[in-house]
Amino acid sequence: MSLAPLLCARQVAVGLAGRVFCRDLDLRLMPGESLAVLGRNGVGKSTLLAVLAGLRPPLAGEVLLAGRTYAASGARASALLRGWLPQGRSEAFSSTVLETALIGRHPHLARWAWESTNDAAIARQALAAVGMADLAQRDVQTLSGGERQRLAIATVLTQAPQLYLLDEPLAHLDLNHQIAVLELFARLTCEQGAACVMVLHEPGLAARFCTHALLLFADGTLTQGACHEVITSEALTRLYGYPLRETGDGRQRWFMPA
Amino acid sequence: MPTRRRALLILAALASTAVLSISLALIVGSMRIPFTEVAATLLGGGDGVSTEVVRGLRLPRALTGFACGGLLALAGALLQILLRNPLADPYVLGISGGAGIGALLAIVLGFGVAAVNGLAFAGALAAMLIVFGLAQGNGGWTHSRLLLTGVIVAAASGALVTLMLTIAPDDRLRGMLFWLMGDLSQSGDPQIALGLLGAALLIALPFARELNLLARGVDLAQALGVAVNPLRRGVYFVASLATAAAVTHAGSIGFVGLVVPHLVRLAAGNDQRLLLPACVLAGGSLLVIADTLARTLLAPQQLPVGVLTALIGAPVFLFLLARAAPRGD
Numbered sequence: 001m002s003l004a005p006l007l008c009a010r011q012v013a014v015g016l017a018g019r020v021f022c023r024d025l026d027l028r029l030m031p032g033e034s035l036a037v038l039g040r041n042g043v044g045k046s047t048l049l050a051v052l053a054g055l056r057p058p059l060a061g062e063v064l065l066a067g068r069t070y071a072a073s074g075a076r077a078s079a080l081l082r083g084w085l086p087q088g089r090s091e092a093f094s095s096t097v098l099e100t101a102l103i104g105r106h107p108h109l110a111r112w113a114w115e116s117t118n119d120a121a122i123a124r125q126a127l128a129a130v131g132m133a134d135l136a137q138r139d140v141q142t143l144s145g146g147e148r149q150r151l152a153i154a155t156v157l158t159q160a161p162q163l164y165l166l167d168e169p170l171a172h173l174d175l176n177h178q179i180a181v182l183e184l185f186a187r188l189t190c191e192q193g194a195a196c197v198m199v200l201h202e203p204g205l206a207a208r209f210c211t212h213a214l215l216l217f218a219d220g221t222l223t224q225g226a227c228h229e230v231i232t233s234e235a236l237t238r239l240y241g242y243p244l245r246e247t248g249d250g251r252q253r254w255f256m257p258a
Numbered sequence: 259m260p261t262r263r264r265a266l267l268i269l270a271a272l273a274s275t276a277v278l279s280i281s282l283a284l285i286v287g288s289m290r291i292p293f294t295e296v297a298a299t300l301l302g303g304g305d306g307v308s309t310e311v312v313r314g315l316r317l318p319r320a321l322t323g324f325a326c327g328g329l330l331a332l333a334g335a336l337l338q339i340l341l342r343n344p345l346a347d348p349y350v351l352g353i354s355g356g357a358g359i360g361a362l363l364a365i366v367l368g369f370g371v372a373a374v375n376g377l378a379f380a381g382a383l384a385a386m387l388i389v390f391g392l393a394q395g396n397g398g399w400t401h402s403r404l405l406l407t408g409v410i411v412a413a414a415s416g417a418l419v420t421l422m423l424t425i426a427p428d429d430r431l432r433g434m435l436f437w438l439m440g441d442l443s444q445s446g447d448p449q450i451a452l453g454l455l456g457a458a459l460l461i462a463l464p465f466a467r468e469l470n471l472l473a474r475g476v477d478l479a480q481a482l483g484v485a486v487n488p489l490r491r492g493v494y495f496v497a498s499l500a501t502a503a504a505v506t507h508a509g510s511i512g513f514v515g516l517v518v519p520h521l522v523r524l525a526a527g528n529d530q531r532l533l534l535p536a537c538v539l540a541g542g543s544l545l546v547i548a549d550t551l552a553r554t555l556l557a558p559q560q561l562p563v564g565v566l567t568a569l570i571g572a573p574v575f576l577f578l579l580a581r582a583a584p585r586g587d
Binding site: 077082092107 | 344528
């Protein structure tokens with residue numbers, strides 16, 4: 001049986017402003033899989049995610065979303081399939097939390113259509129999923145960093161794509177919200193056939209919540225595979241340039257700075 | 259987020275304000291004409307003098323004022339989105355500077371009204387293309403690059419305008435100053451400006467929801483399905499042409515393009531599906547009222563309408579800034 005991969009990268013090279021972060025990246029992501037992207041600051045994790053999201057062209061190679069390039073699908077059809085969580089966002093104009101979450105419905109609406117009560121219900125459900133149901137009428141410019149981050153997650157949930165590309169989904173979040181967000185996306189992948197790529201900074205959480213991992217090294221090389229094979233204390237020590245020791249209780253693994 | 263019904267109600271209220279402001283402009287002036295008489299002349303009756311005054315003088319001037327106010331407010335709203343900067347106004351990208359060079363050159367050389375308007379429009383187009391070309395660079399647009407290019411072109415134009423004011427013969431200075439302050443007394447036929455206003459609004463409205471997303475960030479808008487590059491270019495050209503049309507007809511009238519989008523946003527929220535048409539109606543009404551004041555306050559002396567919009571606009575804007583400040587960011 002051969003299912004089409006939701007996201008496929010072939011011989012992709014990623015770079016920014018004259019720097020090349022990685023070359024010859026081949027990637028296949030099937031529905032139900034989640035990929036953690038790990039690496040030091042500035043190795044190109046966000047740029048890679050933007051390339052995978054079709055927001056930036058790769059230096060070489062091609063990225064296919066459900067078998068087609070972004071250019072061939074067009075922006076709107078792509079937005080029905082793939083959501084992107086940006087890293088850090090600022091709002092230039094004030095608007096309410098609910099209005100902000102509702103922008104996720106844009107690709108689902110016809111040109112002259114206004115958001116229906118059904119769209120509002122979807123947005124409210126997404127806000128409830130990140131614990132922001134009570135803040136629906138708040139002005140986004142008054143939110144804290146963590147609340148903004150949860151609102152951004154609610155927006156991408158409102159978009160309801162099949163592929164989630166999440167740039168640091170845990171940034172600014174309290175521990176309880178970190179776990180809640182990871183469990184939320186794990187449920188989406190396990191139960192609803194979604195797929196996730198997420199940039200994470202905590203290898204223990206990556207090993208616990210993702211099926212696969214991609215390690216981007218500072219020298220431009222990369223390793224990818226199933227989490228239990230790729231996330232090891234040796235690889236992480238090389239990845240972060242600091243000795244890490246594995247501890248665990250047999251069920252979960254944690255990596256401590258030695 | 260307004261519902262469609264609420265949006266229509268707000269627009270209906272603004273449309274009646276616009277009708278009221280234009281009626282007022284037809285009634286008051288050096289010769290006061292009662293409303294019934296105005297209505298009669300508009301319907302084809304009335305006596306000769308009031309027909310002459312209402313249909314020949316006041317109506318074209320009021321309609322041109324409405325069109326220019328609408329164009330400026332629309333351009334301001336569009337540029338605030340394009341630059342993601344609530345402090346942007348139609349002149350921030352140097353378009354009025356280019357128009358000013360053209361218009362003042364024509365006045366210095368003693369050309370007629372048509373040539374002044376023609377050269378003003380040519381100057382505005384030149385500034386628009388220069389800023390567009392320079393801001394494009396090799397890496398595409400960023401907000402700051404576009405803004406800085408516009409500010410520099412505006413500054414250079416300002417220097418040239420000052421130079422022309424310095425060397426111009428004394429008898430031309432008054433006309434030049436009036437042009438620079440914004441003036442509707444030489445505006446002529448309103449049809450072109452009204453047509454351009456309608457066209458600009460009709461082009462922008464189908465993209466209103468896309469503009470809502472663009473206001474929240476270019477990458478985010480693209481990820482949510484907006485073809486951002488054509489949209490941004492389109493916004494730039496529609497806003498620039500709207501500004502150029504307004505400046506050509508009425509000189510550089512300040513504050514309408516900055517303050518009106520703000521006021522409408524405060525009152526009705528930042529949904530462009532409502533904001534853009536509301537700005538057109540509110541901006542048009544504001545300029546008609548300001549121009550009516552400009553020609554009656556010190557009658558028979560006429561003030562440049564730009565002085566009045568600035569005098570009304572500056573305190574309103576400071577008030578808005580003071581209100582917004584405690585929120586911080």
